[in-house]
Amino acid sequence: MKPNTEYTRRDWDSHPPYIVPDYKSTLLRGPKKPLIPIPHSLSELTGPVFGHDKVGPLDHDLTKNGVQNGDPLGERIIVTGRVLDEAGRPVPHTLVELWQANAAGRYVHRWDQHNAPLDPNFFGGGRTVTDAEGRYRFITIKPGAYPWGNHHNAWRPNHIHFSLFGPSFVTRLVTQMYFPGDPLLEYDPIYQGIPEVSRSRLISRFSLDVTEPMQALGYEFDIVLRGPRATPVDED
Amino acid sequence: MPKQTPSQTVGPYFAYGLTPQPYGRPGIADGRIVNETVPGERIIVTGRVIDGAGKPVIDSMIEIWQADAQGRYAHPADGREADFHGFGRTGTDETGTFRIETVKPGSVTGSDARPQAPHLNVTVFARGMPNHAYTRIYFSDESAANESDAVLGLVDAGRRGTLIAARQETAGGPVYRFDINLQGDAETVFFDP
Numbered sequence A: 001m002k003p004n005t006e007y008t009r010r011d012w013d014s015h016p017p018y019i020v021p022d023y024k025s026t027l028l029r030g031p032k033k034p035l036i037p038i039p040h041s042l043s044e045l046t047g048p049v050f051g052h053d054k055v056g057p058l059d060h061d062l063t064k065n066g067v068q069n070g071d072p073l074g075e076r077i078i079v080t081g082r083v084l085d086e087a088g089r090p091v092p093h094t095l096v097e098l099w100q101a102n103a104a105g106r107y108v109h110r111w112d113q114h115n116a117p118l119d120p121n122f123f124g125g126g127r128t129v130t131d132a133e134g135r136y137r138f139i140t141i142k143p144g145a146y147p148w149g150n151h152h153n154a155w156r157p158n159h160i161h162f163s164l165f166g167p168s169f170v171t172r173l174v175t176q177m178y179f180p181g182d183p184l185l186e187y188d189p190i191y192q193g194i195p196e197v198s199r200s201r202l203i204s205r206f207s208l209d210v211t212e213p214m215q216a217l218g219y220e221f222d223i224v225l226r227g228p229r230a231t232p233v234d235e236d
Numbered sequence B: 001m002p003k004q005t006p007s008q009t010v011g012p013y014f015a016y017g018l019t020p021q022p023y024g025r026p027g028i029a030d031g032r033i034v035n036e037t038v039p040g041e042r043i044i045v046t047g048r049v050i051d052g053a054g055k056p057v058i059d060s061m062i063e064i065w066q067a068d069a070q071g072r073y074a075h076p077a078d079g080r081e082a083d084f085h086g087f088g089r090t091g092t093d094e095t096g097t098f099r100i101e102t103v104k105p106g107s108v109t110g111s112d113a114r115p116q117a118p119h120l121n122v123t124v125f126a127r128g129m130p131n132h133a134y135t136r137i138y139f140s141d142e143s144a145a146n147e148s149d150a151v152l153g154l155v156d157a158g159r160r161g162t163l164i165a166a167r168q169e170t171a172g173g174p175v176y177r178f179d180i181n182l183q184g185d186a187e188t189v190f191f192d193p
């Protein structure tokens, strides 16, 4: 990497603000003082690198990695896509982690009190590493909607949580993938907190090409991380 | 050109995905950044994440990225061989407390080619935070280095103290105390790197 390479900045026209009044828990948790921009030193230009050694053979297959005595219940889906930077270049060999509710809208988490059933054969967590073209692929169960306490009759739309590192500490991203046509999106303050122009980037595309006959429906979801902003350097 | 994918909160249930060790699953990292073989001064860094009402944030997670005791990062952009991976991740407990076991990092060259004061790079994630927040942990026993640090120099003098962990000597070795205040008079300085 060139010593003068910096990364692009967080695009605040794309990301939600820290405080979204309709998403109530942001009110006491979002920083209120202005963020301080800092230049990029090695502290920002480096970041943790994870290899395939962190990923087990079933980690990408949530229909298998929690099995105790049978297959998990629900609609099998394939979720695949590419991790790209803002120049459209693939981000290869980067860790992608995900977690989600089961088909009934219940998390394994010890604090989840939703009275929907747990599935003894579904854990709901997984991870993989992108290939040389930045592609990832998960097999899972379509997550159910679940209620939360934000306001009367608040239900989260179906979603899968994603966590990515990218090549540096500043390319880190945690986000959520949604499904096309979900009627709950209109009422969800977490989704609606995103600027209108960028919201739809979190909605996956149904794909008959990814769909496997007799097996699973396919969804595509590309993720774009901050990219290198090469400043012209004389290399001699 | 594609545009950045928007950030979303980790939500309340990230633990079994990102810090799944209590669920009997291996995680990619925990709060123990070093093993016995890593050279350097052993330190504990601990503190609480606190919300705007002064209440502990019990469902947050912090990540640490740091150089080794020689100031080297385990990353191709550094290019030197570091003593360790240098990444830690831990949730806060029911009192909002996190705890990191590591070695004190060495000085890293800044973007102006001058040495920076030793620091840990920190990201904070929580339910109720649509974006993660970036901060740095500096060390109270490095006052001369802190004085000339370019990043600390960008911060109002009155707020710099929120970035400096207080060293205490204990029977178990040095412990640095660093609370992360998400809001309020003592709001921690957060960066936009």
Ligand SMILES: [Fe+3]
Binding pocket: A101, A156, A159, A161, B011, B013
């Ligand atoms: Fe969720």
